[in-house]
Amino acid sequence: MPKVSSVVVPYAAYLRVYEPLAAFPEPERTHWARYARRPDRPSYQDELRRSLADLLPTPPIPVPVHESGDAFVLDVDGVVCVCPWRTRLRGWQALGDLAEELPPSVLDAVLPPLVRHQAAQDYERWLARNPDARPWIRTATWQVPLNWFVLVSDDERRYEKRSGEVPPMLRYRTPMVQARRRVARALRTLKDTIEEGPLIDGLVDVGRWLEEFHPRSLVELDYGGLVHALPAGELEGDHSAADVAEGIEALRRGDGTAAGEAYGRLVERWRAVRDRRSAN
16 A cells, blocks of 8 residues: 555645735744755645545544645746645635535544534634634635636636646636635626526635735635546637636526526536546
């Protein structure tokens, strides 16, 4: 059996916010400035491998004991922008989501009730000391939520096919001001044309999250390991952000037929991924 460190961990997509160093208070700002100069910064696969390694002991460790001092770093036109991992906070939040995703018997086998109860108590105590805490990274397994595609544009799409053992890459990056503007426009259209639903609720939620960051931040939608779940040949032709934008624009014009066609393309594209999830 290969070591955890050698395994490519698939099936998770990410929505990340990179904030400029100026957005961080001291001494954190100095820490990230120093960290950004490191030549050996870890990747998103390293982050996932570390989280999986914590699940191997008995009993498992669902949330790291100590907060991570790692981050993803970008240089945007000479400005260093940082996306802290904040693995403890995200671990606690992920535990809350597991109850909705897994049957009780499976959940108890993966994470015993006593372990979850202790983690929940730790989170309550931590949250009382850090009431304004929020993650810089959102994670989705086996899917990219449709509301994420609203934040980006097809012309911001970057796809790299790559070769050999290096997996392909598909991501979008956009300025924070653009992402917020697109959320506001989409919400106006959706609230004027359809009844309340998951897409509207998701957009409201992600819009509130974006408001918590510096206006000169960068937003990144990264397919991450989800590229392994898409059928061969499908990834290169995946223009889901364009389909979402086309569907919302069609609703704004009152063209229900065109909106339905755009939605149909999205459903067809992601059905194969949902089927693979069910098979697992």
